[in-house]
Amino acid sequence: MNIHESGTSKGFYKAMPIPGAAVLIVLFLVPLFFTLSTAFLTEEGFSVSRILETFTSSYTIRILLFTLFQAALSTLASLMVALPGAYLLANYSFKGKRLIKALSTVPFVIPSILVVLGFVIFFGNNGFLNQFLMKIFNLSTPPIQILYTFKAIILAHTFFNFPIIMNLVSSYWEHMDLHCEMAAWTLGAKKSKTFRTITLPRLLPSIISSASLVFLFCYNSFAIILVLGGGPQYTTMEVEIYRLARMSMDTGGAAALSLLSIIITSLLLIWYNKSQKVLARTESYTLSSKRLEKRPTSTLGRLLALLYTLSSLLFILGPIISIVLRSFMASSTRSATEIFSLKWYRQLFALERGTGHMGSALEALNNSISIAALVAILTIPVALALATAIRKKGFASSTLELFGMLPMTVSSVIIGLGYFIISNRIRGGVGVGYTLVVLAHMVIAIPFALRTILPEYRKIPVSYMQSSLTLGASPMRTFFLIEVPLLKGALLTGGIFAFALSMGEINATLTLSNSAIVTLPIVMYRLIGSYNFQGACALGTILILVSTIVFVVSELAKGDSNGR
Template sequence: MRKFRRDLILLIIMGGCFYLPVFFVLAQAFWGADAWASLWQFIRSGVFRNTLLFSLSEALLSAAFSLVIALPGAYFFGRYDFPGKRLLRSWLAIPFMLPGILVVLGLVIFYGKNGVFSQWLAGLFPEAHWEMNYLYSFWGIVLANVFYNFAFCLRLLGERWEKIDPRLSEASQLHGAGALETWLRVVWPLLRPTAAYLFTMVFLYSFLSFTVVLILGGYLYKTFEVLIYIEFNSKLNLSGAATIAALQMLLLAGVLLIQGMLARSAAAYSNFQAERPALSFRRQPLATVLFLTYLATITLFFMSPLIAVIARSFQTQSGSAFTFINYASLMGTGFTFAIGKSFAQVLGSSLSIAFIAAFSTVAFAYLVAWFRREEPWGWLDLLCQLPLGFSFLTFSTGLAGWVGRLLPGWILVIWAQIFLAFPLVYSVLRTARREMSRSLTEASAVLGAGEVETFCRIEMPLMLKPLQTGFSYAAAISLGDLSAVLVLGKGEVVTLPVAIYRLIGHYHFPAATALGTLFILFSLLLYLGIQGQVRNPSGMGN
């Protein structure tokens, strides 16, 4: 009976915090006045057809290109050992950890019409008059999505490749199969579940793209997320936004089901670990040259935009002299006029909201994980992970319609960010709490320590690293959030992503690069905090 009451309380809290806003959206879409007529009218409209066609095509191409670009790197990471492999793998994952607004800023500075890459082309080929005119287009959006997701594919594919027993390939070759046949008939079938899972993940990320399409798409290209934002924020049409959000949920339901099945299939492989041959120029000259060429190309096209943001932040408008004037401009009246808030207010709002959201998420997730410490994984854990299957704009729209008039904007923003971060943080803490040895807490109880003393002196030190990891994840998600602040902030909440978004809109790129560099620094510190703890999620050992 006690367990039933505890589960019921958790169910009520989860339902009220996470699911009622989604139900509100569904009610608006399907049970409102003339709801079905509005839904059918939207489905028959050209806006729906164009949005669906664009979303499907850019998501499919983004997923395909991300996998194709990641596959060669995964081969080298999976087949060979080389100095700095772990550091390089972490370094390549940085773009995936950065907020979307920083990715867009980096692409504008590097690949824009007057960007660094266009200047390089003009210097190398002055007679050809080549320049980049494709960033604010369909292919610019695909480029941004690939930039954001390919490192994620490279890391997971490489880790999967490491777990393939090389003796399988050796046996195939001993039986007369060539390298291509061995790859197609032995290696690829073992990689295929992970590749399919990654394809659906990148497809979902790209289909639900908001920040990239909002800035680079203009009025010509829109995803359903951008349509929801326009209906709610610009047209003040809650029922229209709810109709689009509900329709998007129906469209993605099948993809989410497939993605869940592929996730289980991708996880069902052995943890085989074997010694890998060292990659050296003396023994594998061709492989070494190809790997270095791959790294140079990846660095040029995917790391240079971030480097360009940092470099441009220390240059004048003409790009010639070294200066700190861009950073000084953040303190001036021009910044306040363009943003609507001073730099101190923007920084204070961002850090305070991130701290409150991260602390609340970790506290709530750990409380649920602690209550379920003795329970096997079950339906309540699935309920805690289910928010991953909902569009963030859908939740934010439902929250605004449900309690938007009753609560101030900063509370609504924090609420939405907790919704976004909770599944990931809960997964980290639930796993770590289950893996913690019960013998230590039982020994403490035998020695006469009470529950509070055991919690403070045994459990908390062992859980400190997972708690730090969860806090870093939640803070990073909060700092990088743009959509919830735009939808729920009521124009009063201005955070770092919103400030960069407004600076880009006002073409204040020098100040945007300075603010972006500070943002990159915050993101890297949080990323290092995650990397420092994630290798030992249980919090035990050195």
């Protein structure tokens, strides 16, 4: 019945979110405002002519259709790979199950530039897979030639996203009780019929929800299409916004396209939220007890489980391990075979003169670490301040929660565009450029940090805070003595996530920054562009290290919350 909060504690808790909200407004809405005003402002002043022209041009429509088509195809491919895996994970216990489960969280923490690199190294014409197949089957030409084609995009998206569907569907499936199926069997339905009429319809909400999420990710995909698509014939909305702004120098057109993209992303998000609500409703009347797991009995079943384990190992771990292996290889001349070498690490740490883009590698590493540390340190207080206000239920807090999640409707490329337009206006030096990178990364990190902190915050009973107040602690002391210590774990996790997000961020960074600004992913992108894959791999290995730490921390945090 906390309807009227007490005078003084109200003061503190009311004041807390103000700086958080203010920071978010400045960081998010200001660049968005610049983007949109650029879209509406033409030489004749305020006008919708450019918007109308962009929205109706056949070129735009072609790009939009292609974006939706590749997203749909990628989602379909992901579903086809993921659903058998979800079935295996939910219904059987077998060796390697825990491994697959753990690996399936990898795409949640891996930056897209690493996916791109891993893909080139593993599936490329000269990649590990081709070398292996050529050796075994004694071939003279690489059997898999998919790089820089449409297939590569779909394959990379599938690799990147199928674990998301597998993870979500299997965890829903394994908590679904068997009673309905049993009832159907006793009523005379065959197993296959039961599966089609009972199990599948019950699973459908979770399949739709996870597929919608993957569709959204594929719609917003940037680095994969930019590099693996390999040309203007495979351009999507995000890539086109970047190209217009940075290559054709048409910021107005890019801004207009951004507006269209924001509208579509918002529609997709609304759809996704709806599917989530349906999921939450259905979930409430299924038992949360785990279903009985059985070992696969038939030889076919065992073979299938083995095959799935091996192929997920190969396709998830393969590219990552290839990056690490390749980073330790170099050849003295272009034609010589590659041997073990620390050349790229010597160049990375400036022990040896860097060749080409490797020259800026150490600077990029230093920059990325400083930027990521700054982003983590600045993001956490902002997210925490927002969380204090959102924690309570009520109109104001749900508005604020929506507001906190708002940056998700705007892709990181568009956020980058906003900051690019701002940087054109202020024309500062390199310092200003790096500041803008930090700010853009914060906008991207805040919603993620908020999502980490908020559920933990809501778990703290209000009586803890009330108790502290009645014992004589002021609201501010209560905040620092009770709330902050209890949120320590969530704040740390959120901070590490923010750090990792910033370390791997390329979409916004590439869109907003000029050539003077180097970060780890940017240099990796340039190295891939100049075909110095081993150098890129050395940088990539550093990123893998960071991602691994995040992965371990997030797994530990999961275990922690389960234990409670």
